[in-house]
Amino acid sequence: MLINFIKSLFYLCLILLVAGFCAGVVVVVTMGRDLPQLPDQLEKLVLNTQTEFYSNTGKLVATMGEKNRVPIERISRNFLNALFSAEDAEFFEHAGISKTGILRALWTNLRAGKIEGGASTITQQLSRNFFFSLEQTHTRKLKEILLALQLEYSFGKEEILEAYCNNMYFGSGAYGVEAAGRVYFAKHADQLTLGEASILVAILNGPALYNPYTHPGRARSRQLWILRRMEELGMINGTERLAAENEELKLKRYTESEARSNFFLDYVKSWITGRFGEDFLYYGGLKVYTTLDQRAQAAAVAAVQGSLKRLDALFGLPDYDLLTDKEQLKDYPQGALVALETGTGAILALVGGRDYQSSQFNRAEGKNRLPGSAFKPFVYYTALQETGLSPASTLVDSAVSYPLITGEIWSPGNFEQDFLGRMTLKKALEKSRNVIAAQLIELTGPERVAQTAHRFGITSDILPTPSLALGTVGVSPIEMAAAYSVLATGGIYYAPYAIKRIEDARGNVLYDPIPRGQEVANPQVVYQLVDMMQAVVESGTGAVVRRMGFSLPAAGKTGTTSDYRDSWFVGFTPGISAACWVGFDDNREMRFPQNGAMVGVTGARAGAPMWATFMQKVTEGKPRQDFPIPPGIEFIEVDAWSGLPSQYSTGGERIRVALLPDQLEALRQKAGLEISPPALPSADPLGY
């Protein structure tokens, strides 16, 4: 009986063994047919298709898909040891799969009752990463194993290791250990210390999850585990482990131009993707010569971060740099700054947020923020151009109501919630009076204002309603900077652009735009508006620019939307046009406590100081340049409120206005008719 049982057991084992063998053969033969072909040489896996980005002076700013193949001899021993300890301690023993590793993983998973870990060898990882999709199926796993076996049979251990080290993705755009060393530590692969090497190996476990920039905590704990494992395996001793744990790692960070320019580079990449397709960016091996002015970009980053920090302090928020919980980010205001060269449209600097590593959303491009009063120059230009009004023309700042096509009544009020009576248009713009802007759009019609804005380069959809006078249309900082540059150039629009030239790897030119201006506005009327907007900076809502010490000729306009959700300042010198925006991503109100009350953040409080800080830095050492005065412009001093020549003034504030000859003549004629100081009729909307 027992004998029969033993015999049966033996035969059963034998049958199972033979059946298993046969099944194995069938699996290998059938699946083997579907496996992808391996190249003759593993070196073929390295595709040098790195795209390079250069500044406007031809300096290399950043690379994308950085891949620099290095031979195994030039890879730090620290890195290789850390790699073996974390990924495959038996690399030199197995033939593609680690049987002991599989058994160990099986045992661990059985005990845990769930899958806690796998036993993929370095060869399997190479097989998986280069020949298969990341889809987790049993068939794919088997194929991955089979191909790993062929890899081991076909190539030497060092070849496999070299291919692995040169091709694995380390996050932050770096492929291969050499690129990773340069991206994270500005070092070559053979210069990596134990601490640095262990961090790089930690990233391999999940480039997004263990990125030391975005998840320093996770990367650190994985690094510590790797160092302990190295000690267990006898690769390092306790002293070395402790030294590596305490090593101060100097990650290449914001001090580097590349990180500073991330938003700008994203804009460039998105343009290339739109024009040529994403593949060009990844496989084209392009050389992209941009318009980026690194000095201006550094000034822009500093201005955005500095201004937002001052705002954080007003809001009573903790220091942003010390923030560990990224969830708190939404409580911090965001900002954007775009600066263009006025005579070409070249984007010199672009910052789309306060911290690229925490949020990559490019607020400089987003067309969803209302410009508020920063939209008024388009209203004033239309009025000056279309209605014959001049900067000396007067309107009455008093309560007005207009019926809308919806049947509702629109009654705009001033920001200060008061009315100042009759005033010149120049004074009205300087003080950013909403009621006057509303009267002007009523005179011109909102369609005309929308046309002007479009002509000036606002590409966002504009709903022509009277409230457009107060900037109720979503725009982007790029659009605003480009539109204001029309004023700086005397009426010529240059479309904003960020790429000067694109070459392929062999130096063939693929794209090289030549910026061509388009005359979109009357230079004389433009100058009148510029003169009015200079007053905004000198003594109006943007006077903070002067108080902060920026003394070069400049013009601009503040913008604050209702309930303080957006704070803008868009301004320009003859050479640079810059738009600054501040607000919360969730569009909440920006208010802070002051003397027991909640005070709102205006364009003068956030946008304008950011602009002044930036412009001060970027124009440092540059010669003074005045706005050119077109022929036919004459200046006259008038009473700021009545608009009459100053000799007829009652002693009130006098301002200088730029007039065309016929406007000057009309003003003199009107002054001649006014024998006594002018009465202030409240019903005459034009008063000319």
Add this chain to the structure above:
Amino acid sequence: MRQSGLLNEFRNTIQFGLLAGLIFCAAVGLEFRYNYVEKAIGRYLFWHNASRQESGQIWETVSLSENVQQRLDDLVRNKRQETTLIESITSLDQLVEQVHAREKIVMTRDRFLEMYADLPLYQSSLLIEPVDLIELIGQLANWQRTLIAFEEGNLSFYLVDGLNNVLKELSLSSEYINFFLSEKETRALGLDAFPWLREKFYPADVFYDAFSLLTPEERGGIPLSALNLISWRYRLQQVAVNHQSLIGERMEIGFELSGDEGLYTVRILGRSLSVLSLTDKMDSLLVKRGTLESVPVGASPAESGSPGGSQMPVTP
């Protein structure tokens, strides 16, 4: 006997079992040590590697990369074809035709200068006077290329540096372009065919005599090169001036010449003051020679339908 047989069989079975177990363990041990199975599978897969397809992520990447390289090559080739001026340009209408066909033309500075020199003076000087161009060359040390494109009907020339910064913009107005397109189309006709030029015809020798009486500045306003004047000396039949309308700020002069295939007319645009001075001098010479009355008078202006100014044909 039976018990002993059973015992033997049991012993044999155990021995066989142990032996089999030992062999199995040895095989497993050897496999763990030497990886025979993996190597065998690896060898088998290596053996028919070539028959398998180049599929999978890395091959897709290779294919994508090759595809992008192909597209890049096409792009480079097309761009070169589109923007490189291969044909020689000897007249403005040829240039206009080329720019229309390619949307824009980019050429090196030297190629632009070559083309400028190849154009007749009465065409090139409308873009920029030769003297001014020489001065410009001296001023624009970084000028490397020139982009030529139509901008709102005008032919614009952008002189750019190596980084595509526009150093200087020149423009040829649509009025001049239209004039020269029409001039080319009607060249085979005699002066009689142009009603707006029929008012007064001046003999060739009168033109040459009057031209020699002009001051150097005035001569500069009649854009004819010395070579033109020399080669036309015995072929020029008569000259006429359009007094009815200006083209841009210039006045039209018609030169009727005799050629192998009969009479033809070259029409040019001169600076108004120069043309008026030339006309005065030609009139004086005619009076002196007493031939003023013999000059045929053309159709009235009302009938003539001068194509000057805004009545000129529109560029394509």
